[in-house]
Amino acid sequence: MANETINNQSKASFWGIHLSFWIVMFSLIVYLMALIVDGVYLFQRSLVLVTINVILFYACYFWIVPTYIQKKKIGKAAVLILLLILIIIVLRSIGDRLLMDKFNQEPLYDIPKRGRFILMFSGELTFAIFACLLKLAVGSYENKRKMAELEKLQLNTELQFLKSQMSPHFLFNSINNIYSLVLLKSDKAPEALMKLSELLRYSLYDCHDKVSLRQEIEAIESYIELFRLKYEEDLKLTFINDVEITDYQIEPLLYIPLLENALKYSGIGNNSDAFIQLELKVENNMLVFKISNSKGVRNKVQEASGIGMANIRKRLENIYPGKYVFEVYEDDTIFEVTLKIHLL
Known part of the structure:
Protein backbone atom coordinates (compact mmCIF):
# COMPACT_ATOMS: atom_id res chain seq x y z
CA MET A 1 0.00 0.00 0.00
CA ALA A 2 2.83 2.36 0.86
CA ASN A 3 4.65 1.56 -2.40
CA GLU A 4 1.44 2.17 -4.36
CA THR A 5 1.04 5.57 -2.70
CA ILE A 6 4.64 6.48 -3.53
CA ASN A 7 4.17 5.39 -7.15
CA ASN A 8 1.00 7.47 -7.45
CA GLN A 9 2.80 10.47 -6.00
CA SER A 10 5.68 9.98 -8.45
CA LYS A 11 3.30 9.77 -11.41
CA ALA A 12 1.45 12.89 -10.26
CA SER A 13 4.75 14.72 -9.89
CA PHE A 14 5.91 13.52 -13.33
CA TRP A 15 2.81 14.69 -15.16
CA GLY A 16 2.68 17.89 -13.14
CA ILE A 17 6.18 18.81 -14.30
CA HIS A 18 5.41 17.88 -17.91
CA LEU A 19 2.14 19.81 -17.93
CA SER A 20 3.92 22.86 -16.56
CA PHE A 21 6.56 22.53 -19.29
CA TRP A 22 3.96 22.44 -22.07
CA ILE A 23 2.06 25.37 -20.62
CA VAL A 24 5.28 27.39 -20.59
CA MET A 25 6.10 26.21 -24.12
CA PHE A 26 2.64 27.18 -25.40
CA SER A 27 2.84 30.58 -23.69
CA LEU A 28 6.27 31.23 -25.20
CA ILE A 29 5.09 30.35 -28.71
CA VAL A 30 2.01 32.55 -28.32
CA TYR A 31 4.18 35.42 -27.08
CA LEU A 32 6.66 35.14 -29.97
CA MET A 33 3.96 34.83 -32.61
CA ALA A 34 2.02 37.72 -31.09
CA LEU A 35 4.83 39.94 -32.31
CA ILE A 36 3.73 39.12 -35.86
CA VAL A 37 0.02 38.23 -35.82
CA ASP A 38 -2.84 38.37 -33.36
CA GLY A 39 -6.33 37.04 -32.78
CA VAL A 40 -7.79 33.56 -33.09
CA TYR A 41 -5.35 32.59 -35.83
CA LEU A 42 -2.47 33.14 -33.42
CA PHE A 43 -4.03 30.87 -30.79
CA GLN A 44 -4.96 28.06 -33.18
CA ARG A 45 -1.60 28.07 -34.98
CA SER A 46 0.21 27.91 -31.63
CA LEU A 47 -2.06 25.08 -30.50
CA VAL A 48 -1.33 23.07 -33.65
CA LEU A 49 2.42 23.60 -33.27
CA VAL A 50 2.44 22.53 -29.61
CA THR A 51 0.19 19.51 -30.24
CA ILE A 52 2.45 18.23 -33.02
CA ASN A 53 5.53 18.70 -30.86
CA VAL A 54 3.83 16.87 -27.98
CA ILE A 55 3.36 13.88 -30.30
CA LEU A 56 7.01 13.99 -31.37
CA PHE A 57 8.28 14.44 -27.81
CA TYR A 58 6.39 11.51 -26.27
CA ALA A 59 6.99 9.26 -29.26
CA CYS A 60 10.71 9.68 -28.58
CA TYR A 61 10.34 9.65 -24.79
CA PHE A 62 8.09 6.60 -24.33
CA TRP A 63 8.73 4.60 -27.50
CA ILE A 64 11.98 5.21 -29.36
CA VAL A 65 14.31 5.57 -26.37
CA PRO A 66 13.06 2.56 -24.32
CA THR A 67 12.50 0.30 -27.33
CA TYR A 68 15.56 1.10 -29.41
CA ILE A 69 18.14 3.50 -27.94
CA GLN A 70 18.35 1.87 -24.49
CA LYS A 71 18.67 -1.50 -26.24
CA LYS A 72 21.57 -0.20 -28.36
CA LYS A 73 19.52 -0.24 -31.60
CA ILE A 74 20.79 3.21 -32.55
CA GLY A 75 20.43 2.79 -36.32
CA LYS A 76 16.74 1.88 -36.14
CA ALA A 77 16.16 4.71 -33.67
CA ALA A 78 17.76 7.26 -36.01
CA VAL A 79 15.65 6.07 -38.96
CA LEU A 80 12.44 6.24 -36.92
CA ILE A 81 13.25 9.72 -35.61
CA LEU A 82 13.89 10.96 -39.16
CA LEU A 83 10.60 9.43 -40.34
CA LEU A 84 8.75 11.01 -37.43
CA ILE A 85 10.26 14.40 -38.17
CA LEU A 86 9.27 14.15 -41.84
CA ILE A 87 5.71 13.21 -40.83
CA ILE A 88 5.66 16.12 -38.36
CA ILE A 89 6.83 18.54 -41.07
CA VAL A 90 4.10 17.30 -43.42
CA LEU A 91 1.46 17.67 -40.69
CA ARG A 92 2.72 21.15 -39.80
CA SER A 93 2.64 22.20 -43.44
CA ILE A 94 -0.91 20.89 -43.88
CA GLY A 95 -2.03 22.55 -40.65
CA ASP A 96 -0.44 25.86 -41.59
CA ARG A 97 -2.07 25.80 -45.04
CA LEU A 98 -5.52 24.98 -43.64
CA LEU A 99 -5.29 27.77 -41.06
CA MET A 100 -4.01 30.32 -43.58
CA ASP A 101 -6.91 29.48 -45.90
CA LYS A 102 -9.39 29.64 -43.03
CA PHE A 103 -8.22 33.03 -41.78
CA ASN A 104 -7.02 34.45 -45.12
CA GLN A 105 -3.49 34.81 -43.78
CA GLU A 106 -0.24 35.11 -45.68
CA PRO A 107 2.85 33.05 -44.72
CA LEU A 108 4.52 34.52 -41.65
CA TYR A 109 7.98 34.39 -43.18
CA ASP A 110 9.05 35.11 -46.74
CA ILE A 111 11.36 32.12 -46.91
CA PRO A 112 11.90 29.72 -49.84
CA LYS A 113 10.44 26.24 -49.42
CA ARG A 114 13.88 24.69 -49.08
CA GLY A 115 14.90 27.15 -46.38
CA ARG A 116 11.57 26.65 -44.60
CA PHE A 117 12.06 22.89 -44.71
CA ILE A 118 15.57 23.17 -43.27
CA LEU A 119 14.31 25.50 -40.54
CA MET A 120 11.46 23.17 -39.58
CA PHE A 121 13.66 20.07 -39.80
CA SER A 122 16.39 21.51 -37.58
CA GLY A 123 13.80 22.69 -35.05
CA GLU A 124 12.05 19.32 -34.84
CA LEU A 125 15.37 17.44 -34.76
CA THR A 126 16.52 19.59 -31.84
CA PHE A 127 13.26 18.87 -30.05
CA ALA A 128 13.56 15.11 -30.71
CA ILE A 129 17.16 15.05 -29.44
CA PHE A 130 16.06 16.97 -26.33
CA ALA A 131 13.32 14.38 -25.66
CA CYS A 132 15.78 11.49 -26.08
CA LEU A 133 18.45 13.06 -23.86
CA LEU A 134 15.88 13.88 -21.19
CA LYS A 135 14.57 10.31 -21.18
CA LEU A 136 18.10 8.92 -20.96
CA ALA A 137 18.96 11.28 -18.11
CA VAL A 138 15.77 10.41 -16.21
CA GLY A 139 16.37 6.71 -16.85
CA SER A 140 19.93 6.96 -15.58
CA TYR A 141 18.75 8.77 -12.45
CA GLU A 142 16.02 6.19 -11.83
CA ASN A 143 18.48 3.31 -12.28
CA LYS A 144 20.90 4.87 -9.80
CA ARG A 145 18.07 5.50 -7.34
CA LYS A 146 16.83 1.92 -7.64
CA MET A 147 20.37 0.58 -7.25
CA ALA A 148 20.83 2.71 -4.13
Whole structure:
Protein backbone atom coordinates (compact mmCIF):
# COMPACT_ATOMS: atom_id res chain seq x y z
CA MET A 1 0.00 0.00 0.00
CA ALA A 2 2.83 2.36 0.86
CA ASN A 3 4.65 1.56 -2.40
CA GLU A 4 1.44 2.17 -4.36
CA THR A 5 1.04 5.57 -2.70
CA ILE A 6 4.64 6.48 -3.53
CA ASN A 7 4.17 5.39 -7.15
CA ASN A 8 1.00 7.47 -7.45
CA GLN A 9 2.80 10.47 -6.00
CA SER A 10 5.68 9.98 -8.45
CA LYS A 11 3.30 9.77 -11.41
CA ALA A 12 1.45 12.89 -10.26
CA SER A 13 4.75 14.72 -9.89
CA PHE A 14 5.91 13.52 -13.33
CA TRP A 15 2.81 14.69 -15.16
CA GLY A 16 2.68 17.89 -13.14
CA ILE A 17 6.18 18.81 -14.30
CA HIS A 18 5.41 17.88 -17.91
CA LEU A 19 2.14 19.81 -17.93
CA SER A 20 3.92 22.86 -16.56
CA PHE A 21 6.56 22.53 -19.29
CA TRP A 22 3.96 22.44 -22.07
CA ILE A 23 2.06 25.37 -20.62
CA VAL A 24 5.28 27.39 -20.59
CA MET A 25 6.10 26.21 -24.12
CA PHE A 26 2.64 27.18 -25.40
CA SER A 27 2.84 30.58 -23.69
CA LEU A 28 6.27 31.23 -25.20
CA ILE A 29 5.09 30.35 -28.71
CA VAL A 30 2.01 32.55 -28.32
CA TYR A 31 4.18 35.42 -27.08
CA LEU A 32 6.66 35.14 -29.97
CA MET A 33 3.96 34.83 -32.61
CA ALA A 34 2.02 37.72 -31.09
CA LEU A 35 4.83 39.94 -32.31
CA ILE A 36 3.73 39.12 -35.86
CA VAL A 37 0.02 38.23 -35.82
CA ASP A 38 -2.84 38.37 -33.36
CA GLY A 39 -6.33 37.04 -32.78
CA VAL A 40 -7.79 33.56 -33.09
CA TYR A 41 -5.35 32.59 -35.83
CA LEU A 42 -2.47 33.14 -33.42
CA PHE A 43 -4.03 30.87 -30.79
CA GLN A 44 -4.96 28.06 -33.18
CA ARG A 45 -1.60 28.07 -34.98
CA SER A 46 0.21 27.91 -31.63
CA LEU A 47 -2.06 25.08 -30.50
CA VAL A 48 -1.33 23.07 -33.65
CA LEU A 49 2.42 23.60 -33.27
CA VAL A 50 2.44 22.53 -29.61
CA THR A 51 0.19 19.51 -30.24
CA ILE A 52 2.45 18.23 -33.02
CA ASN A 53 5.53 18.70 -30.86
CA VAL A 54 3.83 16.87 -27.98
CA ILE A 55 3.36 13.88 -30.30
CA LEU A 56 7.01 13.99 -31.37
CA PHE A 57 8.28 14.44 -27.81
CA TYR A 58 6.39 11.51 -26.27
CA ALA A 59 6.99 9.26 -29.26
CA CYS A 60 10.71 9.68 -28.58
CA TYR A 61 10.34 9.65 -24.79
CA PHE A 62 8.09 6.60 -24.33
CA TRP A 63 8.73 4.60 -27.50
CA ILE A 64 11.98 5.21 -29.36
CA VAL A 65 14.31 5.57 -26.37
CA PRO A 66 13.06 2.56 -24.32
CA THR A 67 12.50 0.30 -27.33
CA TYR A 68 15.56 1.10 -29.41
CA ILE A 69 18.14 3.50 -27.94
CA GLN A 70 18.35 1.87 -24.49
CA LYS A 71 18.67 -1.50 -26.24
CA LYS A 72 21.57 -0.20 -28.36
CA LYS A 73 19.52 -0.24 -31.60
CA ILE A 74 20.79 3.21 -32.55
CA GLY A 75 20.43 2.79 -36.32
CA LYS A 76 16.74 1.88 -36.14
CA ALA A 77 16.16 4.71 -33.67
CA ALA A 78 17.76 7.26 -36.01
CA VAL A 79 15.65 6.07 -38.96
CA LEU A 80 12.44 6.24 -36.92
CA ILE A 81 13.25 9.72 -35.61
CA LEU A 82 13.89 10.96 -39.16
CA LEU A 83 10.60 9.43 -40.34
CA LEU A 84 8.75 11.01 -37.43
CA ILE A 85 10.26 14.40 -38.17
CA LEU A 86 9.27 14.15 -41.84
CA ILE A 87 5.71 13.21 -40.83
CA ILE A 88 5.66 16.12 -38.36
CA ILE A 89 6.83 18.54 -41.07
CA VAL A 90 4.10 17.30 -43.42
CA LEU A 91 1.46 17.67 -40.69
CA ARG A 92 2.72 21.15 -39.80
CA SER A 93 2.64 22.20 -43.44
CA ILE A 94 -0.91 20.89 -43.88
CA GLY A 95 -2.03 22.55 -40.65
CA ASP A 96 -0.44 25.86 -41.59
CA ARG A 97 -2.07 25.80 -45.04
CA LEU A 98 -5.52 24.98 -43.64
CA LEU A 99 -5.29 27.77 -41.06
CA MET A 100 -4.01 30.32 -43.58
CA ASP A 101 -6.91 29.48 -45.90
CA LYS A 102 -9.39 29.64 -43.03
CA PHE A 103 -8.22 33.03 -41.78
CA ASN A 104 -7.02 34.45 -45.12
CA GLN A 105 -3.49 34.81 -43.78
CA GLU A 106 -0.24 35.11 -45.68
CA PRO A 107 2.85 33.05 -44.72
CA LEU A 108 4.52 34.52 -41.65
CA TYR A 109 7.98 34.39 -43.18
CA ASP A 110 9.05 35.11 -46.74
CA ILE A 111 11.36 32.12 -46.91
CA PRO A 112 11.90 29.72 -49.84
CA LYS A 113 10.44 26.24 -49.42
CA ARG A 114 13.88 24.69 -49.08
CA GLY A 115 14.90 27.15 -46.38
CA ARG A 116 11.57 26.65 -44.60
CA PHE A 117 12.06 22.89 -44.71
CA ILE A 118 15.57 23.17 -43.27
CA LEU A 119 14.31 25.50 -40.54
CA MET A 120 11.46 23.17 -39.58
CA PHE A 121 13.66 20.07 -39.80
CA SER A 122 16.39 21.51 -37.58
CA GLY A 123 13.80 22.69 -35.05
CA GLU A 124 12.05 19.32 -34.84
CA LEU A 125 15.37 17.44 -34.76
CA THR A 126 16.52 19.59 -31.84
CA PHE A 127 13.26 18.87 -30.05
CA ALA A 128 13.56 15.11 -30.71
CA ILE A 129 17.16 15.05 -29.44
CA PHE A 130 16.06 16.97 -26.33
CA ALA A 131 13.32 14.38 -25.66
CA CYS A 132 15.78 11.49 -26.08
CA LEU A 133 18.45 13.06 -23.86
CA LEU A 134 15.88 13.88 -21.19
CA LYS A 135 14.57 10.31 -21.18
CA LEU A 136 18.10 8.92 -20.96
CA ALA A 137 18.96 11.28 -18.11
CA VAL A 138 15.77 10.41 -16.21
CA GLY A 139 16.37 6.71 -16.85
CA SER A 140 19.93 6.96 -15.58
CA TYR A 141 18.75 8.77 -12.45
CA GLU A 142 16.02 6.19 -11.83
CA ASN A 143 18.48 3.31 -12.28
CA LYS A 144 20.90 4.87 -9.80
CA ARG A 145 18.07 5.50 -7.34
CA LYS A 146 16.83 1.92 -7.64
CA MET A 147 20.37 0.58 -7.25
CA ALA A 148 20.83 2.71 -4.13
CA GLU A 149 17.53 1.43 -2.72
CA LEU A 150 18.50 -2.15 -3.55
CA GLU A 151 21.93 -1.74 -1.93
CA LYS A 152 20.27 -0.23 1.14
CA LEU A 153 17.80 -3.13 1.28
CA GLN A 154 20.60 -5.66 0.89
CA LEU A 155 22.64 -3.89 3.56
CA ASN A 156 19.70 -3.87 5.99
CA THR A 157 19.02 -7.53 5.23
CA GLU A 158 22.65 -8.46 5.84
CA LEU A 159 22.78 -6.46 9.06
CA GLN A 160 19.60 -8.09 10.33
CA PHE A 161 21.07 -11.48 9.47
CA LEU A 162 24.31 -10.66 11.31
CA LYS A 163 22.35 -9.44 14.33
CA SER A 164 20.22 -12.58 14.28
CA GLN A 165 23.44 -14.59 14.45
CA MET A 166 24.96 -12.36 17.13
CA SER A 167 22.09 -12.38 19.62
CA PRO A 168 21.62 -16.16 19.93
CA HIS A 169 25.39 -16.55 20.13
CA PHE A 170 25.90 -14.61 23.36
CA LEU A 171 22.53 -15.70 24.78
CA PHE A 172 23.51 -19.33 24.25
CA ASN A 173 26.66 -18.75 26.29
CA SER A 174 24.62 -17.02 29.01
CA ILE A 175 22.20 -19.94 29.24
CA ASN A 176 25.15 -22.30 29.58
CA ASN A 177 26.40 -20.29 32.55
CA ILE A 178 22.99 -20.45 34.24
CA TYR A 179 22.75 -24.16 33.52
CA SER A 180 26.03 -24.65 35.37
CA LEU A 181 24.64 -22.77 38.39
CA VAL A 182 21.44 -24.83 38.37
CA LEU A 183 23.43 -28.08 38.30
CA LEU A 184 25.38 -26.87 41.32
CA LYS A 185 22.11 -25.83 43.01
CA SER A 186 23.67 -22.44 43.54
CA ASP A 187 21.77 -19.64 45.28
CA LYS A 188 23.06 -17.39 42.53
CA ALA A 189 20.80 -18.98 39.91
CA PRO A 190 17.85 -16.56 40.49
CA GLU A 191 20.16 -13.55 40.19
CA ALA A 192 21.65 -15.06 37.04
CA LEU A 193 18.16 -15.43 35.58
CA MET A 194 17.51 -11.75 36.30
CA LYS A 195 20.70 -10.79 34.47
CA LEU A 196 19.71 -13.02 31.59
CA SER A 197 16.27 -11.39 31.41
CA GLU A 198 17.99 -8.00 31.13
CA LEU A 199 20.13 -9.28 28.29
CA LEU A 200 17.10 -10.82 26.60
CA ARG A 201 15.19 -7.56 26.81
CA TYR A 202 18.13 -5.67 25.36
CA SER A 203 18.73 -8.20 22.60
CA LEU A 204 15.11 -8.73 21.56
CA TYR A 205 13.41 -5.39 22.20
CA ASP A 206 16.01 -2.63 22.55
CA CYS A 207 18.38 -3.51 19.70
CA HIS A 208 17.07 -1.39 16.87
CA ASP A 209 19.16 0.35 14.21
CA LYS A 210 21.00 2.31 16.88
CA VAL A 211 21.10 2.26 20.67
CA SER A 212 22.50 4.66 23.20
CA LEU A 213 25.99 3.98 24.50
CA ARG A 214 24.45 3.76 27.97
CA GLN A 215 22.36 0.75 26.89
CA GLU A 216 25.40 -1.00 25.44
CA ILE A 217 27.38 -0.34 28.62
CA GLU A 218 24.57 -1.77 30.76
CA ALA A 219 24.49 -4.88 28.57
CA ILE A 220 28.25 -5.35 28.99
CA GLU A 221 27.95 -4.96 32.77
CA SER A 222 25.07 -7.46 32.91
CA TYR A 223 27.03 -9.93 30.84
CA ILE A 224 30.09 -9.58 33.08
CA GLU A 225 28.01 -10.02 36.23
CA LEU A 226 26.31 -13.06 34.74
CA PHE A 227 29.70 -14.60 34.02
CA ARG A 228 31.01 -13.79 37.52
CA LEU A 229 28.10 -15.63 39.14
CA LYS A 230 29.43 -18.89 37.73
CA TYR A 231 32.57 -18.72 39.88
CA GLU A 232 33.16 -18.50 43.61
CA GLU A 233 36.55 -16.82 43.43
CA ASP A 234 37.13 -13.16 42.60
CA LEU A 235 37.97 -12.92 38.92
CA LYS A 236 40.46 -10.49 37.42
CA LEU A 237 37.78 -9.08 35.17
CA THR A 238 37.57 -5.28 35.13
CA PHE A 239 35.60 -2.77 33.11
CA ILE A 240 36.90 0.82 33.18
CA ASN A 241 34.30 3.24 31.84
CA ASP A 242 35.61 6.79 31.39
CA VAL A 243 32.80 8.02 29.15
CA GLU A 244 30.69 10.71 30.82
CA ILE A 245 28.25 11.38 27.99
CA THR A 246 26.44 8.13 27.25
CA ASP A 247 23.82 9.40 24.80
CA TYR A 248 25.96 8.61 21.77
CA GLN A 249 24.07 6.42 19.31
CA ILE A 250 25.97 3.31 18.24
CA GLU A 251 25.36 -0.03 16.58
CA PRO A 252 23.93 -2.48 19.16
CA LEU A 253 25.78 -5.58 20.35
CA LEU A 254 29.02 -4.14 19.05
CA TYR A 255 31.31 -4.85 21.99
CA ILE A 256 29.88 -8.04 23.46
CA PRO A 257 31.40 -10.32 20.77
CA LEU A 258 34.82 -8.94 21.74
CA LEU A 259 34.09 -9.73 25.38
CA GLU A 260 32.93 -13.23 24.43
CA ASN A 261 36.13 -13.80 22.51
CA ALA A 262 38.20 -12.77 25.53
CA LEU A 263 36.18 -14.97 27.91
CA LYS A 264 36.67 -17.93 25.60
CA TYR A 265 40.45 -17.69 25.20
CA SER A 266 41.73 -15.95 28.35
CA GLY A 267 41.47 -18.97 30.64
CA ILE A 268 39.69 -16.80 33.20
CA GLY A 269 37.88 -18.90 35.79
CA ASN A 270 40.31 -21.76 35.30
CA ASN A 271 43.62 -20.00 35.83
CA SER A 272 44.23 -17.69 38.77
CA ASP A 273 46.61 -15.54 36.72
CA ALA A 274 44.15 -15.07 33.88
CA PHE A 275 42.70 -11.62 33.38
CA ILE A 276 40.45 -9.53 31.17
CA GLN A 277 40.42 -5.75 31.14
CA LEU A 278 37.90 -3.63 29.25
CA GLU A 279 38.27 0.11 28.80
CA LEU A 280 35.88 2.59 27.22
CA LYS A 281 36.80 6.23 26.67
CA VAL A 282 36.57 9.18 24.28
CA GLU A 283 39.86 10.24 22.75
CA ASN A 284 40.46 12.72 19.89
CA ASN A 285 36.76 12.73 19.01
CA MET A 286 36.76 8.95 18.77
CA LEU A 287 34.96 6.41 20.92
CA VAL A 288 37.69 3.99 21.95
CA PHE A 289 36.96 0.48 23.24
CA LYS A 290 39.98 -1.60 24.24
CA ILE A 291 39.90 -5.13 25.59
CA SER A 292 42.98 -7.05 26.72
CA ASN A 293 43.15 -10.62 27.92
CA SER A 294 45.67 -13.23 28.91
CA LYS A 295 46.26 -16.10 26.52
CA GLY A 296 45.22 -19.02 28.65
CA VAL A 297 44.04 -21.63 26.15
CA ARG A 298 47.24 -22.90 24.57
CA ASN A 299 45.66 -25.47 22.29
CA LYS A 300 43.54 -22.86 20.50
CA VAL A 301 44.55 -19.87 18.43
CA GLN A 302 42.76 -16.67 19.39
CA GLU A 303 41.86 -14.74 16.27
CA ALA A 304 39.10 -12.71 14.73
CA SER A 305 37.59 -15.60 12.82
CA GLY A 306 34.73 -16.87 14.96
CA ILE A 307 31.10 -16.02 14.29
CA GLY A 308 31.11 -13.04 16.61
CA MET A 309 34.41 -11.54 15.47
CA ALA A 310 33.75 -12.12 11.78
CA ASN A 311 30.32 -10.56 12.08
CA ILE A 312 31.59 -7.52 13.91
CA ARG A 313 34.07 -6.82 11.11
CA LYS A 314 31.30 -7.04 8.52
CA ARG A 315 29.01 -4.83 10.54
CA LEU A 316 31.72 -2.22 11.07
CA GLU A 317 32.42 -2.09 7.35
CA ASN A 318 28.73 -1.71 6.56
CA ILE A 319 27.78 0.78 9.27
CA TYR A 320 30.99 2.77 9.72
CA PRO A 321 32.85 2.57 6.38
CA GLY A 322 36.00 4.66 6.62
CA LYS A 323 34.99 5.86 10.09
CA TYR A 324 36.47 3.20 12.32
CA VAL A 325 39.79 1.64 13.28
CA PHE A 326 40.00 -2.04 14.26
CA GLU A 327 43.39 -3.07 15.61
CA VAL A 328 44.57 -6.42 16.96
CA TYR A 329 47.78 -6.88 18.92
CA GLU A 330 49.17 -10.04 20.46
CA ASP A 331 52.33 -11.50 21.89
CA ASP A 332 53.09 -14.69 23.78
CA THR A 333 50.97 -13.75 26.80
CA ILE A 334 48.48 -11.03 25.79
CA PHE A 335 45.79 -10.62 23.16
CA GLU A 336 44.41 -7.10 22.70
CA VAL A 337 41.72 -5.61 20.46
CA THR A 338 41.13 -1.88 20.04
CA LEU A 339 38.05 -0.53 18.31
CA LYS A 340 37.85 3.18 17.56
CA ILE A 341 34.76 4.81 16.06
CA HIS A 342 34.63 8.40 14.87
CA LEU A 343 31.97 10.37 16.71
CA LEU A 344 29.67 12.32 14.39
